[in-house]
Amino acid sequence: MLDKPSESFSARPDGCAAGRALLDINSLTVAFNKNGRRGVVLDDISVKIPHGKIVGLVGESGCGKTVLGSSIIGLLPERGVEVVSGEINFYSGENGPYAPENLLNLNYHGMKKYRGSKISMIFQEPMSSLNPVYTAGSQIAETIKNKNYNLSKAEITARSIEMLAKAGMPDPARVYDMYPHQLSGGMRQRVVIAIALANNPDLIIADEPTTALDITVSEQILFLLYNIREKFDSSIILITHDLSVVANVCDEVYVMYRGTIVENGPAREIFTSPKNPYTIGLMESLPEAGARGKSLHVIGGNVPSIFTEIKGCKFKDRCHKARPECLEMPPVKNAGNGHYYRCHF
Ligand SMILES: Nc1ncnc2c1ncn2[C@@H]1O[C@H](COP(=O)(O)OP(=O)(O)OP(=O)(O)O)[C@@H](O)[C@H]1O
Ligand SMILES: [Mg+2]
Structure with missing residues (x-):
């Protein structure tokens, strides 16, 4: 069903509607079936990604x-996966500004028109997403060629070098001819980012893009993502287990625990006024909290396996506030200013 456009909405030149979500995930539930057991990995997830914003997705x-x-970009494993319910509505502009495409209705080939062009993903490990036998440049060129049949070889090469430069690569023309093993971790991550940017996507999913990097390079990559949002007008989902990574770059934050969104809202609200004990625990685990003279807090225990059945609140066994009421799933509460959380207290 289409929303009625409000007067403040204006259609963008590419047909997308400005001022509304680019991606609207609605009650998504996904389960894995393994060795005769079924585990719900995403449980009634609803997430909205606005145009031109960086949205952090945080959790252990x-x-x-x-x-x-992987669900968004259509790369869930082919076997043992059950999409139980929900929608992933993408407002690509393909069907008109107010008509989304439910990406879950598309098969692998149907997703091809979006993957790498309108939606791209920067995977957790840069080395595993680059092919070691091809040069950095040829891997960017291949991505551009796949979506731009009309460009000449020289034009594709020039655009690949330009993408490396936009990804902040020093000496991009020289790096174009280098192989992944000849590059440092930070340079490889810039190549992966150049591939992700190659076709000017509307949405970039960056999965732990800085985990394998030292602190200086990590900050450069985050700064780069921040600038990409500005220059390319792309929306970015920044996936991380580290709340401090999202503190400076994200506009909005979703906190996830064992397949459930436990808190979401504007980044400033979440950082200044966290409500869910899990979010508070993550914040107290930040090294900065210890440096200010407080003892560093650690959330005891681990995230339970998806094959362990949990009744009610998924965090209750690790939560110091847990009470008998927590055997019931807490409702979503509205804290105002677009800030929502799930907790009985
Ligand atoms: N193909 C699969 N089959 C069965 N279980 C899976 C599969 N892929 C992931 N899982 C399980 O789903 C859960 C979520 O995995 P996922 O990789 O999304 O976690 P994550 O939040 O990205 O963690 P990390 O921060 O370590 O990357 C885990 O319990 C994992 O073991
Ligand atoms: Mg992961």
Whole structure:
């Protein structure tokens, strides 16, 4: 069903509607079936990604962040996956400014027209997403060629070098002819970013883009993503387990725990006034909190496996506030200013 456009909306030149979500994930539930067991990995997830914003997706290892990113770009494993319910509505402009495409209705080939052109993903490990036997430049060129049959070889090469430069690569023409093993970790990540940017996507999913990098390079890459949002008018989903990474670059934040969104809202609201005990625990685990004289807090225990059945609030076994009420799933509460959280207290 289409929303009625409000008067403040204006159609962008590419047909997308400005001032509304680019991506609207609605009650998405996904399960894995393995060795006769079924585990719900994404449980009733709803996420809205506005145009031209950076949205952080935060949670500990095993919360389902990569599975959510892979669901959007249509790269869930082919076997053992069950999309139980929900929609991933993408306002690409293909069907008119107010008519989304539900990406879950598309098969692998149907997704091809979006993947790498309108939606691209920067994967967790730069080395595993680059092919070691091809030069950096040829891998960018291949991505451009796949979507621009009319460009000459010279034009594709020039655009590939331009993309390397936009990804902040020093000496991009020389790097064009280098192989991944000849590049540092930071340079490889810039090549991966150049590939992601190659066809000027509307949405970039950056999955832990800085995890393998030292602090200086990590900050440069985050600064680069921040600038990409400005220059390319792309929306970015920044996936990370580290709240401090999102503090300076994200406009909005979604906090995820064991396949559920437990809190979301404008980044400033979440950082100044977190409501859910899990979000508060993540904040207290930041090294800065210890440096200010407080003892560094650690959330005890681990994220339970998706094959462990949990009744009610998924965080209750690790939560110091847990009460008998937590055996019921907490409702979503509205804290105002676009800030929502799930907790009984
Ligand atoms: N193909 C699969 N089959 C079965 N379980 C899977 C599969 N892929 C992921 N999982 C499980 O789904 C859960 C979420 O995995 P996911 O990779 O999305 O976590 P994540 O939040 O990205 O963690 P990390 O921060 O370590 O990257 C984990 O419990 C993982 O073991
Ligand atoms: Mg992951």
